Amino acid sequence: MALTDTLPAADWMQRPGLDRLTDALGAEAGAARYVGGAVRDTLLGLPVSDIDVATIHPPQEVVRRLEAAGIKAVPTGIAHGTITAVADGTVVEVTTLRRDVTTDGRHAEVAFTDDWQADAARRDFTMNALYADMRTHALHDYFGGIADLRGGRVRFIGDPLRRIAEDHLRILRFFRFLARFGDAPDAQGLAACIDRANDLMALSRERIADELLKLLVARDAVAVMRLMVQHGIWKPVLPEIDVAAVERLAALASSEVAAGIAPDPTRRLAALLEPGTAEAVTARLKLSNAQRKRIATALGQGHAQHPQALGYRLGVESAIDGLLLAGDAVAAASLTGWTRPTLPLSGGALVERGLARGPDVARALRAVEDRWIAEGFPDAERTHAIADDVVAQALRATSIA
Incomplete structure (x- = not known):
């Protein structure tokens, strides 16, 4: 410039x-x-x-x-x-x-x-x-x-300690702007942020969450988060963000690049957390219910299923989150632009085949859906053939009972 x-x-x-x-x-x-x-x-x-x-x-x-x-x-x-x-x-x-x-x-x-x-x-x-x-x-x-x-210098106006005393959030803003625009930290500003890190405890957790989520998708988020952990910036308010958490973030960032998928702040926050502490941290940060559910889903699911099966069951966004967190960039990329299909069959079609309305229909419909997913979402003709088979098995079981 x-x-x-x-x-x-x-x-x-x-x-x-x-x-x-x-x-x-x-x-x-x-x-x-x-x-x-x-x-x-x-x-x-x-x-x-x-x-x-x-x-x-x-x-x-x-x-x-x-x-x-x-x-x-x-x-x-x-x-x-x-x-x-x-x-x-x-x-x-x-x-x-x-x-x-x-x-x-x-x-x-x-x-x-x-x-x-x-x-x-x-x-x-x-x-x-x-x-x-x-x-x-x-x-x-x-x-x-x-x-x-x-x-590429993020520099406080005047005395950094005074600027931080005026608004403690400026500690986090210093690192966010460093991640977005900076080439190297201003020594005086960094020293002031390290010295006053405990001031973050006076801030609302909503303000902290807002800055953290913005920081996580900045250009040099991983390097700056590593710098913050090295100097104990997060320790007063988010001690869960440690060296291991930043390495998980780094792995996720690499997977996003490999998959050609843009960084996402909620997904990146999930990488910083572990299943055992995620619920407490997301509650502490006052995240929305949707964000908390998304993080819990990303951290709490196994991913041995076919990517599209995972996308169908969890939703495309949650499936991509989980696959990227697991380091499977190829599988995650395969879901980009994929639209969740609709099962071409209703419970009424099973009743027409002889099942009594109620729990039997619900169980049979789940069985049809499981086979339909396992076969890669075949067309209506094949789905109806699956339904014929499932209903026949259910009627035989009822007859034997």
Whole structure:
């Protein structure tokens, strides 16, 4: 990435409604700038999803200006200066410039300001404190963020210990950004994270889980997780993540590459856990019921069956999880794009063949399904032949009894 004074053109800049928003916020007079991830990722040539704008206008003035321009203004975080603007379907977070008044490691009391550098100074890393004029795209870099981005340096703004004291989650964000953008850890930042790792205990487990899941699918997730374990970062809150857990993660990552299957955060978390502790850890992290079930299924099933049989019984996603965790990349790849078939037979067809409604039909239908799966999901004609055989056996057994 070459150093530049202007944000390069990117597709996201053509989203409908951005011109109207730019005019409404007075960007022509320098009152509003793009900030954060959209600027950073554009400089790196990465796709941009979320757009954030910083402005000197107080929140109520932002609302007034947006509504006057016919732009929907949603006060999603107005106490902290954030208004969600919806212009022609394009969603943008607009936040008034802020400075911290007090912080306790989890929450901050802020005051609004018109000082761009003061707003930049309260952000976590230099690469996240980059601003771009909404009209000219001229860049504003107060702390050397462009040079750090170019050098793959994730560097705290100012004193790392102070930044961490303001928000303990920045410890995990340091490692996540290192895994996504960094080439080597900043020594001062790493030392501060190691020194303050116990501060993570003050965070909600939901915030920890959110950062962990994002980290696990970053470019250098395995190397950074190994670094974190080496320095005891996880020990205060997730002691289950140890050297053996990271090696399982490394094996899974290799299987994903071999199978040509994209990394998945829930699957990768499963690799870090063991069957005996997974339930307790996923409960502690307050994961959703769907995530907890998926992890339990991935860790709790044997995988001796044919891949498609496994896909039918567990669901394609769970089967792929289990096969990749077992190191069977070829079998996992074979399920990519596979659609679970439907048994071409109903219980009613067995009743028509002479079985009495009730448990006998349910047992016979399971027997038909088992043979249908074992034969590789044959067509309706073969399935009905299987049904004839199963019903005949069931009727003979009833007759003998």
